Amino acid sequence: MGCLNLSNETRHPYTARTSAPLTLLVGVLILLTVFGNVMVVMALTTSRALRAPQNLFLLSLACADILVATSVMPFSLANELMGYWYFGKVWCEIYLALDVFFCTSSIVHLCAISLDRYWSITRAIEYNLLRTPRRIKSTVFIVWMLAALISFPPLITMKKDEGKEDRPECKINDELWYIVFSSTASFFAPCAIMVLVYVRIYQVAKQRTRAPPGERSRQNGNSKDPKCIEEEEEEEGKVRGEEEVDEEQSSSDGNEVALCSLKKKRPVQRWRAERWKGRQRRERRLTLVLAVVVGVFVLCWFPFFFTYTLTAVCACCVPETLFKMFFWLxxxxxxxxxVIYTIFNHDFRRSFKKILCKKGR
Structure with a gap:
């Protein structure tokens, strides 16, 4: 088994017996990627339960995954099977740029999602008031621009090695500075940020589950009364509105108002405790889902970036077949x-069922 050499990689076409199952496997992967992420887009745009502003990050991430499956993966498969680049120099440059861009965009999205989750937990009142659809859309735009700034300049300025005329190649720059820069900026640095953020999220969530609502508000640096805090949460307005109507009907004088307050005090306190527990459960579920998404992303891309950097920094011998497996992983x-959303999120499961049932009819 040969070792990977980034500066002089030889590619040999696969046999027909090998090409057929490989094409089928990658074809199924492309179809599943497109179908699954289109389902995510439809769920996020049609389900009322999934219309929270922060889910725009997931919508944008799903679009990036669809673009990977439609504009990058088919050409990677063709290049692999044919052993040379068939589609011309111009599309080679576009293909390489999109490949790096979409990968970088995905991890920058995940980094933004982890920071959004952290601020929504540690600065619940202040940040949730600022978390409007317009602000989230602006953040998504910044994410894409940041990914472009990381990805495109090195690709535009680097020297291209076109290979032989009869067997042209299309591969990323193999210079040491580019490999170190792209691996660090596109993967290792954002991963370090996400790991630190989720460690902090875990610590805060663990402290919060042990503290009552009033104590939690003081931990967040908020001096408001728990009653005022709860009034700013979603859905409470409906319940509180019903309570105010009942109170107005029975408030003909001060004694009746005092009596009504005493009657309402215990049910409202019990309701607040239940609301607090429900909110904590939702926070833990959402944090779990996003942590799993980040963890799976790291597990899928770490082997590639690690071996990619290793071969350049220390000229280590990495089996070419193993490197290609990491690349497709x-x-x-x-x-x-x-798949992660379906397994860990009830709202996504319910929305997917509704979409599929409508299509079935």
Whole structure:
């Protein structure tokens, strides 16, 4: 088994017996990626339970995965099977740029999602008031621009090695500075940020589950009364509105108002405790889902970036077949997020069932 050499990699076409199952396997992967992420887009745009502003990050991430499956993976498969680049120099440059761009975009999205989750937990009142659809859309735009700034300049300025005329090649720059820069900026640095953020989220969530609502508000640096805090949460307005109507009907004088307050005090306190427990459960579930998404992304892409950097920094021998497996393992990540949402999120499962049932009819 030969070792991978980034500066002089030889590619040999596969036999017909090998090409057929490989094409079928990658074809199924592409179809699953497109189908699953289209389902995510439809769920996020049609389900009322999934219309929270922060879910725009997941919508944008799903779009990036669809673009990977439609504009990158088919050409990677053709290049692999044919042993040379058939589609011309211009599309080679576009293909390489999109490949790096979409990968970087995915991890920057996940980094933004982890920071959004952290601020929503540690600065619940202040941040949730600022978490409007317009602000989230602006953040998504910044995410895409940041991914472009990381990805495109090195690809535009680097020297291209076109290979032989009869067997042209299409591969990323093999210079040491580019490999270190792209691996660090596109993967290792964002991963370090996400790991630190989720460790902090875990610590805060663990402290919060042990503290009552009033104590939790003080931990967040908020001096408001728990009653005022709860009034700012969603859905409470409906219940509180019903309570106010009942109170107005029985408040003909001060004594009746005091009596009504005493009657309402215990049910409202019990309701607040139940609301607090429900909110904690939702926070833990959402944090779990996003942590699993980040963890799966790291597991899928770490082997590739690690071996990619290793071969350049220390000129280590990495079996070419193993490197290609790691390369395609990274692409597999684009198809896994819909599976994760289905397994760990009830709202996504319910929305997927509704969409599929409508199509079935």
């Amino acid at each position: 990274g692409y597999c990540n684009s198809s896994l997020n819909p």
